[in-house]
Amino acid sequence: MTIKQALSLRNIMIILCILMTALLGQKVLGIEDKMKAVQEAERLYAAGDLIAAENQFRLAAANISILYKEKLIAARLQELSPITAIRSSLSGLTLKLEDQLTVKDFSGYMESYASLLNLKSKYMTANGPYEDYYRQLSADSGISDQMTAGFRQFREQFLAELEESRKNSTSTGNAGSTSADSFKWSLLQIPDAYYGGAAAKEELLAERFEAHDTARLKALAAAGSFQSMLDSALSMADAYGSHSYKADWLEDEVQESALLILNKDLDGGYTAAFAGHAAAYRKYAGLAGTVASKVLKLIDRSITALLRDASRLVRGGQYADAIQLYSELNPLQDTSEAVAAATLAWNAAEPVRLLPGSEVQGSYTHTVWVNDRYGAKAAVAGINTSGQLVYADMSGDGIITTLTGETVPDAAALSLLAFNEALSAFSEVPVIVAIGTRDDERNIFTAYTIRPEGISRLFSFAGSDFELMAEDGSIRVSDTDLADGQDGQTAIFRLVNGAYEFSEIYREFTYTPIDASQLELHPYEKVTLSCNIYIDAAGRTVASSGGRYLLLQGEVNGITGLAVVSGRYENSYDYAGTDLGEYYVPVFIVDTVGSLSLKLP
Secondary structure: OOHHHHHHHHHHHHHHHHHHHHHHHHHHHHHHHHHHHHHHHHHHHHHOOHHHHHHHHHHHHHOOOOOOOHHHHHHHHHHOHHHHHHHHHHHHHHHHHHHHHHHOOHHHHHHHHHHHHHHHHHHOOOOOOOHHHHHHHHHHHOHHHHHHHHHHHHHHHHHHHHHHHHHHHHHHOOOOOHHHOHHHHHHHHOOHHHHOOHHHHHHHHHHHHHHHHHHHHHHHHHOOOHHHHHHHHHHHHHHHHHOOOOOOHHHHHHHHHHHHHHHHHHHOOOHHHHHHHHHHHHHHHHHHOOOOOHHHHHHHHHHHHHHHHHHHHHHOOOHHHHHHHHHHHOOOOOOHHHHHHHHHHHHHHOHHHHOOOOOOOOOEEEEEEEEEEOOEEEEEEEEEOOOEEEEEEEOOOOOEEEEEEEEOOOHHHEEEEEEOHHHHHHHOOOEEEEEEEOOOOOEEEEEEEEEOOEEEEEEEEEEOEEEEOOOOOOEEEEOOOOOOOOOOOOEEEEEEOOEEEEEEEOOOOOOEEOOHHHHHHOEOOOEEEEEEEEEOOOOOEEEEEOOEEEEEEEOOOOOEEEEEEEEEEEEEEEEEEEOOEEEEEEEEEEEEEEEOOOEOO
C-alpha cells in the first residue's frame, strides 16, 4: 500500500466518523425534543389547553428519533382528531384561497367559500364541543380576513368590468352581448356580508345593473337596432330570472325606447317601419308576458287610425296609396281582404287595369270598358300594340278572366272600339265592334263575340253605318262596299253558322194609299189606309174604314182610335164584332200603325 493510498483511506474514515458523530448528536437531540414535546403536551392537556396540546402531540408523533410513549401519543391524537381536522382544513383552505386569488379563479374561490361554510357548520355549532376550538383556530389562521380581502378584490374587479361594459355601450354604440355578462352573476354570488349587508348589496347592484343595462338598450335603440334591443331585453330578463333576480328597469327602458321609435315612425309617415317595429314589440310583449302597456295601446290606436286612412283613400279613388298602406300594415293585422276589396274597387273604377300589361304606358292603342254588364263587375277590351284584340272581365268576387283574339284587320286605321249593346243583347254575349276609316270615307266595321271558349269574329264589312234588324236578326249596311263598283247600296247580312255573311241588296218598298173599298184589288201589296181602330167584345182588334170593317193582325201594338195602318191583304177572312153584329170580314196584316189620336186600351 502506498502512502497516498493510506492517507486517502484515513481521510475517508475520519469523514465517516465525523458524520456518524453528527448523526448521533442529531439523534440525541431528536430524542430529547420528542421527550420534551410529550411532556409539554401532557402538561397542556392537563391544563385544558387542548389546541396547544394537540400541536405538541402532532410534533411528537412526527418525531421518529425514538419510540417513546407511542400509544399515549396515538390515543391523545385520536381524542383530539377534530382539532387536527379543523387545523388541517383551515390551513389547506388558506393556501387554496391564496392560489385562487393569484389566478383570479372566482368559481374556485366560491367553492372554497362553500367548503369553509361547511367546515364552520360542522364544528361551530352553538354550545357545541368544538365551537371554541374552531373560533380560536380560525382566528389563528387569519382565514376570515383573507376571505374578506379576496371577496373585496373580486367585487371591485367585477364592478370595474361592469362599468367598462357600460362605458363601451355609451361611447361606441356597441351594445355587446348579454352572454358576456358573467360579472353580473359573479357580483350576485358574493355573499351579502361582504357588501355590508343585504340592503347595501341590493342598493349597490341595482344601481350599477340599471346603469349598465339601460346604457346597452339605449345604444341599440339609438343605432336603430330595434329588434336587437328587444332581443337583448328578453335575454337580460331571462338571465336575471335564472339567477332569481328581478330587474324592473328593463321593461321601463323598453317602453321608453319603443314609444320613442314608434312615435318617430308615425310622425314621419313611415308606416312600413312602424308596422315592423310594432309587430316586433307585440312578439316581445307575448314572450315577456306583458299584457298591457303604453306601447300596446299606442299600437292599437295607430292601427285603427291607419286603417281609417286607408279606407278614406279608397273612397277618394286613391287606390294605389290605399293598397300600399294596407300592405304595409299587414305584418300587424291581416289586411288581405282589405287589399282585395281595394283592388276590386280600383279595377271596377279603372277596368283597363284588367288587361295584361296595361301598367306599361302605351301598351294598348284603344280601350273600352263597361261596369255591371254581361254578368261581370267590369269588362274591358283593348287593342294591343300588336293589333290583337284582348278582352278581360272581373266577377263580383274579384276573379279575372282574360281572352286574347286575332289581329284586328287594319288595326292601325282603327278610330274607335266599342261594346255594341244591340248585338250583345241579340247574341246574349258581349259583342265588341272595332271601327276604322278608309280613304273613301267609308268605315270598316269588325265585330267579335266574347264567349268563355274564346273570341270569335262576328262580321267584318265596310259601309257608312249598319243597323241590326230586331225582327229577324239581319244587319243592314248602308253605302256598303260590295266590290261591284256601285255606291249608295244597302246590303243585308244574315247570320250563318255563327257569323254574318252577305245575303242580298236591300230593296226599300213603298206603301200605296188606298180606300178600304179597294182592298181586294191589291192582294199581297203594301198598302196604307186610314181607319178607326177599336176592340170588339171578343177582344179582337177591328178597324172601321169607309163603311167597311177589317180584322187587324200583326204589329197593332194596342193602338186604338183614328190611325193610319200600313200592311197587306192576303185574301184571308175571319169574324169580327161590328155595330151590326158578328160579320165575316177581310183580315189585314199590319206592318206599322201611325196613331192620329192615340188612345191606349
